[in-house]
Amino acid sequence: MEERKCLVAGGNLLQAHTWKGLLEACGIRVELRGEALLGGVGELPTDMQNVELWVSESELRAAQAQLAGLDVEGPRWQCLQCHEMNEASFELCWHCGAEPSQSHG
Numbered sequence: 052m053e054e055r056k057c058l059v060a061g062g063n064l065l066q067a068h069t070w071k072g073l074l075e076a077c078g079i080r081v082e083l084r085g086e087a088l089l090g091g092v093g094e095l096p097t098d099m100q101n102v103e104l105w106v107s108e109s110e111l112r113a114a115q116a117q118l119a120g121l122d123v124e125g126p127r128w129q130c131l132q133c134h135e136m137n138e139a140s141f142e143l144c145w146h147c148g149a150e151p152s153q154s155h156g
């Protein structure tokens with residue numbers, strides 16, 4: 052039985068999903084805990100603050116290194132107008148000034 056370690060706790064759901072996707076793209080298996088509370092609800096609550104990311108102990112260091120390498124406060128977004136990547140803190144595209152699009156399910 053492999054030991055599991057909590058990598059991140061208390062993150063918001065959107066960020067947790069972003070990190071999970073990035074880590075899994077690097078071959079690191081990530082378990083997202085807290086999400087089960089949502090059940091089959093289609094719309095994700097924005098105030099979900101009890102999300103934890105768990106990884107196996109053997110992959111913990113690699114996972115931490117990946118997160119440290121991201122060097123971002125939150126998930127970045129891509130401008131639909133010019134396809135430039137923008138930091139999460141940018142309210143407008145740094146390149147063309149367009150607003151980020153909000154996906155409506």
Ligand SMILES: [Zn+2]
Nearest residue numbers: 130133144147
């Ligand atoms: Zn742009």
